[in-house]
Amino acid sequence: DQQVKQNSPSLSVQEGRISILNCDYTNSMFDYFLWYKKYPAEGPTFLISISSIKDKNEDGRFTVFLNKSAKHLSLHIVPSQPGDSAVYFCAASRVIQGAQKLVFGQGTRLTINP
Amino acid sequence: DAGVIQSPRHEVTEMGQEVTLRCKPISGHNSLFWYRQTMMRGLELLIYFNNNVPIDDSGMPEDRFSAKMPNASFSTLKIQPSEPRDSAVYFCASSWGVSYNEQFFGPGTRLTVL
Numbered sequence: 001d002q003q004v005k006q007n008s009p010s011l012s013v014q015e016g017r018i019s020i021l022n023c024d025y026t027n028s029m030f031d032y033f034l035w036y037k038k039y040p041a042e043g044p045t046f047l048i049s050i051s052s053i054k055d056k057n058e059d060g061r062f063t064v065f066l067n068k069s070a071k072h073l074s075l076h077i078v079p080s081q082p083g084d085s086a087v088y089f090c091a092a093s094r095v096i097q098g099a100q101k102l103v104f105g106q107g108t109r110l111t112i113n114p
Numbered sequence: 115d116a117g118v119i120q121s122p123r124h125e126v127t128e129m130g131q132e133v134t135l136r137c138k139p140i141s142g143h144n145s146l147f148w149y150r151q152t153m154m155r156g157l158e159l160l161i162y163f164n165n166n167v168p169i170d171d172s173g174m175p176e177d178r179f180s181a182k183m184p185n186a187s188f189s190t191l192k193i194q195p196s197e198p199r200d201s202a203v204y205f206c207a208s209s210w211g212v213s214y215n216e217q218f219f220g221p222g223t224r225l226t227v228l
Contacts, residue, residue: 041222043118043220096170097164099169102147
């Protein structure tokens with residue numbers, strides 16, 4: 001039962017263009033959504049998040065959009081840079097007994113071509 | 115700050131052997147999480163602790179898996195006996211406080227069971 005899905009295993013984008021990564025979820029009880037970035041041989045690092053009561057959050061080149069009715073969120077990177085090449089994980093969160101329980105998608109490998 | 119420390123970074127063992135993975139969370143963090151990453155399922159939460167107490171172990175795949183947190187600065191994940199399908203990258207993460215605080219991941223342990 002995959003509650004969080006990233007249907008594109010990989011994405012290739014030209015440097016300077018927009019990268020759009022997508023994520024779908026099934027459980028309406030999630031109340032926070034996050035994106036993590038992962039380089040090879042390293043652990044994931046937090047990138048950006050959004051509360052379920054918002055529909056957009058922006059941080060520099062990164063913007064996350066949330067469509068609750070469609071249970072869909074997306075990450076936009078503008079402009080894309082070679083250093084953005086990594087695996088991106090979408091995660092959905094609920095707080096249970098004082099700790100944030102994250103459910104991750106399978107990840108999307110983003111490659112930025114010079 | 116050293117970040118989350120995991121050891122060993124790589125482990126190769128034979129089927130049937132006991133495997134112990136170790137984690138030292140960031141000092142001051144009171145929540146600790148064990149994740150497993152595979153190609154098929156992405157990042158899965160196995161178990162998490164809050165103030166050294168296991169809160170949710172519903173992600174632990176079988177009784178062969180066990181985790182302990184004897185104090186605030188150390189946790190172990192043990193697999194006994196190990197099987198080839200346990201081959202994966204195991205991540206430990208920690209966070210502070212309640213609600214929506216960023217989880218910091220360690221570099222992971224790559225486990226190969228022959």
